[in-house]
Amino acid sequence: MNIAEHLPILVIVIPLMSAVIIPVAGRVNSIYSWYIAVAVTLSSFLVSLSLLNTVMDTGRISYWLGNWEPPWGIEYSIDYLNAYVLVVVSFIFFIVSLYARKSVEKEIDSSKITAFYSIFMLFVTGLMGIVITGDIFNLYVFIEIASLAGYALIAVGKKRNALMASYNYLILGTIAATFIVLGIGYLYMVTGTLNMIDLRDKLPMVYESKVVLTAFAFFTVGLSLKLALFPLHAWLPNAYTYAPSVVSAIMAATATKVGAYALLRVMFTVFKLEFDLQVVPVTKILIALALVAIVAGSVIAIAQTNIRRMLAYSSVGQIGYIVLGAALVNQSSITGSLLHILNHGLMKGSLFLVVGAVIYKTGVEDISGLRGMGKKMPFSMAAFTIAGLSMIGVPLTVGFVSKWYLALGALSADMWFIIPIILASSLLTAVYFWRIIEGIYFAEPVGAYPAAVAGYGKRKSGPKGSKPPKSKNSNENNGSFLKDDAPLGLIMPTLVLAALCIVFGVGAFIPVSVAEQAARMLLGGV
């Protein structure tokens, strides 16, 4: 048998096995666990790319686990939608793994590093599994794997608050999982099947039944909790704020996106379009919630002083965009929603990685900690600026592309009033990002840092060295190539994500070509 035929299962098996191997290898030297994590995430990414390539060439891939024929056996079903999401998610895993080494050494007890990578691989397994599976119970299993791993990842940091944040997430996450499994149970009760495509065929006969309606409600609420749709976002800010930097980056860039993917799957694959549009007013409710999320997330973000919490609330708003695109249910809007899964992953991933680098260098998490950083950490701050502008939605960045499609989607759906809300949220985003960007380049750095590094804060002294404007002469500053910036291991991955914000902003047709196909597929049947 050809190995290429088994690529779908490799997406799951490789990270799963590595979760076992890492603790063993880590006993020899904890650095091996990092090597393995990088190798695993890289291979996941390559496999995902290859799957996407196959889907583009030959259409949907159906992989039968243990060769059991669906609907009896578990099927891994890969089409444009999940191939796309797999590539996005696995790429971010890979980039963040590259970044993880130094940051993890700093933020996590050395005795826990091996365990961290092992759990990280379980988390990868879970999220990749959610995306690849075509079986709804299997989906639940992977949601649980990812969630349990997620609780542990959040709690692993040195901060005590992390335990509280993790516990909160655990409670809400468990409620969500319960809802989802109840929904699955009800669907199984009326149809006797767990295969998504099979469900799609069998459900229309019982669309009007109370059981199916209840199941759908359970799914919607459960998944909304998972993807932190306002007002079910309560777990998210603390989780992102107190988790180790690497974990915040992964969670923000992948976990909620996968939640959004699951919602799309349930809405458009398990259930048919007419159910969403005619049987229950779910799209109207989701549009309303998404719009509230978009505005509220941005407004609350403005009020934050902790930069990670600010980014977290910003995520709440951005998730609103993704849900909005899905709920508007047309070609442009769903394309926009899918693009935003990638685009927001790149932007927010990059931002969290920059914050991680600043914490690495200075230990400061307050927004004021970025003041005057433009000349001390020029590369990290350049990445922050690019990603920040992208969040605002400046043209030629990815943020603009998402908003373009969402706006066209709103017009296609005859809901022009959504556009002012999108634009207003862009301006609110500009308020909280520009405040920071301005501080980075135009403000004086704050005094002492908790974790100041030797040689930090040295400045070329001149006759007018004490005069504030003089020190802004960043280009006249002597110093090494990196100046006082974080090590290359932290900078490079950050810059890659930031650069992609521009690459896919200018070369938008690359992700768009896939996202459009996926949207067409979601709207037009399987």
Add this chain to the structure above:
Amino acid sequence: MEAVKSAMPLYAIAVSLLAVVLIGISGKKPNLREFWTIAAGVLKFTIVASMLPLILEGNVIEYSLVSILPGLDIAFKVDALGMFFALTASFLWIVTSFYSIGYVRSLNEHAQTRYFMFFAVALSATIGVAFSANMFTTFVFYEMITFCTFPLVAHKGTTEALKGARRYLTYLLGTSVAFQLFAIFLTYNAAGTLDFTQHGILAGQGSDALLIAIFVLFMAGIAKAAVMPFHSWLPAAMVAPTPVSALLHAVAVVKTGVFVVLKVVLYIFGVNLLSELGVGTVLAYVASFTIIVASIIALRQDNLKRRLAYSTISQLSYVILGVALLTLSGITGSIMHIVLHAFAKITLFFTAGAIYVAAHKTRVSELDGIGKQMPFTMAAFTVGAFSMIGIPPFGGFLSKWYIGIGAIEAGQLPIIAVIVASTILNAAYFLPIVYAAFFKELPAGEKAKRREAPSLMVIPLTITAIVTLALFIWPSVFLELARMAVAGAM
């Protein structure tokens, strides 16, 4: 008319972006760094000017850089109107560069490298706007100008400078995102394209209500044109160093605003459609209001740069007024006013900067007798002021003449009264300065000794003053370009 495919417009834009890199890496060698600025300026002007013959023969030059999405292309098209603007901006960049060098070195300004880098980016973006082939490209460069001029406006880094710069950004970014982008969405949704086309793309593409809404959104979204009530960013931006105020807030930024208004009126809507909708007249009266009110406010400003800023607001609305009349002469006058006001106003800003550098004076009330100390500077000021007022033989007369004729053609006689009133107001806020400078006594304790600013500043302002005069006598190239642009659009 023939469309020539050529990458020249791209080179014209890219040359100053390349200079940004060179300026950045030679930050420690000021002379080399300034050489790059000047070289890029000269090269840019040469490239722009080299396209002139083709344009004058009635061709357009097209170049498509990249297609981001279907309907969203970064593409360039050099036509008479764009050439008109690009020639003005790129020529004035050279002059301003010399002036900037004199200014920042005399005052020993900080962060000079950053200053010259962002200046170069701003010019790239300005030429980008001039040569845009569609509204999306225009929007990209429009926003680029907003962002890359922020560091220039906030240059001093003081609380006051940052406050002014924030207001600048809030107005320009706020309106462009909230209104202009909204209008772009609606336009694309209605017309299916954003390309600038000879007689507009929106005719018959939607209900009158929708088209009027789009027009209002566009006009509100182009705050760089500083039409009231979206004008207050301009006085706030006067915290910038004077060369920045001169080039950006007399030419690049504000002229980008009115230029985009022209493009929207001529190539998105088209003159015919706007006449049918009847919104031109409304715009003409909004512009008239701005002309008069801004002039009255200018009267009351004691800070010289602020007085010039309000004068700019007033003069920009002449451009808007001319185009809003939707007649041949009106639009010609409007286009001519772009270049005529640019040279006169940059001269005035240059003199304001020269006075600040040489005498450390910023207020109108301090200028008594300064003509004895700075005769060249104040002579140039007088030329600029007379051109603003519109006295022949100074450039400003021409555009007012055309706009006046345009008003008669459109049957809007009240507009003539507006022009007359504004001329009187202009005289009222400029002539006292000229009078005080030359005929009043110096304050006690100051000697009538010659103390001009460095020649790197005085020569540029003399040149722009001479051009202001020359444009009245030989307006031919610009007038020809303006006529071609109008002929194409009518």
